[in-house]
Amino acid sequence: DKGVNDEYEPLKNLLELSKQILTENDRGGYTIPAKGLYPYQWNWDSALVALGWATLDEGRAWQELEMLFSAQWEDGLVPHIVFHKPSPTYFPGPEIWGTVEQPMGTTGITQPPVAAITVRKLYEEGVNKELAMQKAKELFPKLLAWHRWFQTARDPHGTGLVATLHPWESGMDNSPAWDEPLHNVPVDPIPPYVRKDLGHVDSAMRPKQEEYDRFLTLVYRFRAVNYDCTKLYFLSPFRVTDLCTNAVLYRANLDLRWLATELGENEIAEEIDGWVEKAHKAFDTLYDAEAGMYKSKDQLTGKLLAAKTSAGFLPLFARVASAEQAAALAATLERWLDCVKSGIPSYDPEAANFEPLRYWRGPVWAIINWMITDGLRAYGYEDLACRVEADTYELLVSHGISEYYNPVTGAAAGGKLFSWTAAMCLAWLS
Numbered sequence: 016d017k018g019v020n021d022e023y024e025p026l027k028n029l030l031e032l033s034k035q036i037l038t039e040n041d042r043g044g045y046t047i048p049a050k051g052l053y054p055y056q057w058n059w060d061s062a063l064v065a066l067g068w069a070t071l072d073e074g075r076a077w078q079e080l081e082m083l084f085s086a087q088w089e090d091g092l093v094p095h096i097v098f099h100k101p102s103p104t105y106f107p108g109p110e111i112w113g114t115v116e117q118p119m120g121t122t123g124i125t126q127p128p129v130a131a132i133t134v135r136k137l138y139e140e141g142v143n144k145e146l147a148m149q150k151a152k153e154l155f156p157k158l159l160a161w162h163r164w165f166q167t168a169r170d171p172h173g174t175g176l177v178a179t180l181h182p183w184e185s186g187m188d189n190s191p192a193w194d195e196p197l198h199n200v201p202v203d204p205i206p207p208y209v210r211k212d213l214g215h216v217d218s219a220m221r222p223k224q225e226e227y228d229r230f231l232t233l234v235y236r237f238r239a240v241n242y243d244c245t246k247l248y249f250l251s252p253f254r255v256t257d258l259c260t261n262a263v264l265y266r267a268n269l270d271l272r273w274l275a276t277e278l279g280e281n282e283i284a285e286e287i288d289g290w291v292e293k294a295h296k297a298f299d300t301l302y303d304a305e306a307g308m309y310k311s312k313d314q315l316t317g318k319l320l321a322a323k324t325s326a327g328f329l330p331l332f333a334r335v336a337s338a339e340q341a342a343a344l345a346a347t348l349e350r351w352l353d354c355v356k357s358g359i360p361s362y363d364p365e366a367a368n369f370e371p372l373r374y375w376r377g378p379v380w381a382i383i384n385w386m387i388t389d390g391l392r393a394y395g396y397e398d399l400a401c402r403v404e405a406d407t408y409e410l411l412v413s414h415g416i417s418e419y420y421n422p423v424t425g426a427a428a429g430g431k432l433f434s435w436t437a438a439m440c441l442a443w444l445s
């Protein structure tokens with residue numbers, strides 16, 4: 016009847032559009048995040064986009080991960096961007112990164128390790144079980160090498176939590192959490208450069224020049240030592256315990272452990288147990304009970320970073336929060352949602368420097384909404400999960416499939432026809 020069709024039509028159109036976006040952003044085995052703005056393969060984008068591909072073509076979903084891991088470094092690092100083919104529309108490209116010793120053009124830093132979470136999902140939910148077993152077996156040692164790299168290169172003192180050495184590694188580049196630690200990075204006399212992002216989207220939606228100068232300073236300092244992972248931790252003037260990376264890694268370790276058991280790798284399962292146990296204890300040091308929120312930390316000053324960001328809810332996705340902490344997070348989240356038209360804002364909407372349009376300083380990101388929703392459900396906050404899900408659906412139906420959204424007006428912002436938002440539509444909202 017008409018009522019049912021009215022509700023069904025927009026979803027059908029959204030799914031059609033999502034499929035079209037992934038197909039058009041497919042560059043032959045890997046998916047670019049968005050035409051023009053991001054013309055290469057990005058690490059956590061691909062792992063999330065694979066979830067979308069899985070609803071259309073399982074083989075293609077596995078291939079997305081294979082292409083990403085084909086660029087893995089000998090030391091275990093899986094780079095944040097893989098420059099499969101040259102493109103003049105993005106800065107900084109391969110010539111700036113200059114990772115000459117690697118088999119393939121890549122950056123020399125990483126991103127939140129979503130891949131193991133995806134592999135478990137594809138393995139568990141895939142229809143083609145034979146393919147799933149074969150691919151999981153092939154990818155398992157590569158995932159393990161990356162997770163081991165995190166333990167050694169990024170936590171050499173064995174604290175249980177890993178360090179993030181560049182805002183680009185956090186995936187939340189200009190988060191207000193990085194204001195202070197980034198401000199402490201002295202700007203070096205770097206070669207003059209021209210940003211290309213501002214040719215694609217309005218500058219009001221992007222990081223500022225003073226942030227880019229520091230982003231580039233860090234790249235040149237890392238490049239000077241050939242991205243040697245035994246040196247970077249000690250020399251980087253930016254070193255934080257990022258909640259997003261650590262929460263994603265924690266969850267990814269749980270899923271990698273699950274895969275280890277499935278594949279009969281019991282000793283490796285025990286090794287991962289050790290990491291998880293240590294991280295579990297250490298996570299409490301990031302919890303601010305007064306704020307009802309987790310916070311990132313500046314490792315160089317030892318201080319918790321004051322900014323309350325959406326990454327603060329990700330310990331729910333990780334399953335590392337206690338029941339009491341989860342209740343406090345749910346209450347904080349409800350308060351945030353009451354302040355905006357559509358959630359989840361990436362930054363505390365009550366903060367004086369909340370910017371609803373500027374990238375990670377306020378806008379809503381569908382991928383983060385998915386992670387937090389998944390966490391809310393695991394802790395029994397079904398109504399709140401449904402509220403976030405409904406907000407996300409409404410944003411996509413009314414404003415199209417974009418990079419992110421203004422939480423105050425709902426308007427789409429950033430890059431258009433965006434792959435990971437399309438993937439969330441296929442894998443989650445349908």
Ligand code: 9WN
Pocket residue numbers: 048053057058059060095183185186187188212
């Ligand atoms: C730098 C591709 C990436 C995402 C990040 C997001 C943005 C790049 C940029 O785009 O970062 O890596 O140039 O702004 O912050 O999370 O992976 O979508």
